Amino acid sequence: MDTDTLPPFVAQALDYLAQGWDIAQGWLLSPAAWSQFAILVVAYGLAVVVSRMAVPRIAKVLTPPADNQSALATARRFVLQFLPLLLPLIAFVLTGVGEQATRSIFGSGEVIAFGKRVFIFIAARIFVRDILKVPFLKLLGKYILIPVAALYAVGLLDNATLFLEDTRVQIGNIxxxxxxxxxxxxxxxxxxxxxxxxxxxxxxxxxxxxxxxxxxxxxxxxxxxxxxxxxxxxxxxxxxxxxxxxxxxxxxxxxxxxFGLQKIASNFISGVILLLEGQATVGDYVELDGGEQGKIVKMMARAAILETFDGRWVVVPNEDFITTRVINYSDSGSANRFEAPFSVTYETDINRVPDIVERAVATHKDVLSEPFPPDCELRGFGESGVDFACEFWVNGLDDGEHKYTSDILFLIWNALKDEGIEMPYPRRVIEIKGGMPGQD
Structure with a gap:
């Protein structure tokens, strides 16, 4: 066949096939090759027998108790993973012994050398299939390690390496x-x-x-x-x-x-400053001048992510925490003050109200006595009743999982009701001039 008219890679492949056929013919017609084939078969058979006898015994010795979590037990479990490699490794060692004998008798050992490479390929395949558990490493072994071992087994690894080394890619000066x-x-x-x-x-x-x-x-x-x-x-x-x-x-x-990345650099440096100073960190509930507010759930190199109580995520550049006013409701060691407004009728003895309300609010499990206990204040005289507000301190925010103001208003309602104090309805005075309609 004239290979000059064929594409280079096709001609190269045909050349490799011809070389392989010549080698196969030489092996089939050579007594030395047949003796080496026999040694390979015997070596593999002995390896099967030895591994079947040795693996159960080694596993019994190395297997630690299930409740033993020491460093030695962990090391023993790690070694146990490699027991499937025992068969090809024993075959490789026994074949190496036979190789020395055939080279001393016949002066050649190409068949045994090929067999040793095949055992290495088998070991690589077992390693990827049975030992590697991490999906990424298993994928890498399947598409990198096994093909390389296959090329090495058939003797083409050096040629493939030389081809890859000679083929160069140039990008500018690199x-x-x-x-x-x-x-x-x-x-x-x-x-x-x-x-x-x-x-x-x-x-x-x-x-x-x-x-x-x-x-x-x-x-x-x-x-x-x-x-x-x-x-x-x-x-x-x-x-x-x-x-x-x-x-x-x-x-x-x-x-x-x-010049185009100044903002990114500014946000990155601001993020480092925030982490060093610790004025706002993951878990804090903050409110910025721009109106953004929420719990910080993640701090990244460029921005922080706030999660609002309605489940929305707000991305805030780190620079905003440095250049604008920030209210931190969750700063370490601080408490927050809230107030619950209410009213009572004008018929009420308002001197009794503060004591009744303060005692009721103090029974809430989250209301603090420090820095100040609950404080009921008179706020004014409204159109329909007397206006009060009870101030109280808690460690937390009055939103999300906590409903402090709602709880306090329930306590105030029940306490006033138990004392016979009523809350007012809206009252209006209507003056009709000229008599009632329909009257003479």
Missing amino acids: GFSLMAIVRGVIAGSILFWLGGWSNQQSADYIEQQEIRPSLRTLLIKAVEFLIFGAAFLLLMNIMGINLSALAVLGGAIGVGLG
């Missing part, structure tokens, strides 16, 4: 090979997965420490920045990208975008 891209994808996936995992572990550890919530959030963000920054620099080094070229490019981009 050039890198396809192998660098492959290494970057693999290393980047692993590095940033490890970064996410270690960041979560660090965040969980910091959350357990008894430190100020705002400082805790700042530490979590700082650790996250350090972890992923280190992962990025390491990835650039693995890919072989010159960081000095990136520095020049980054400087040019920074100058070009600096």
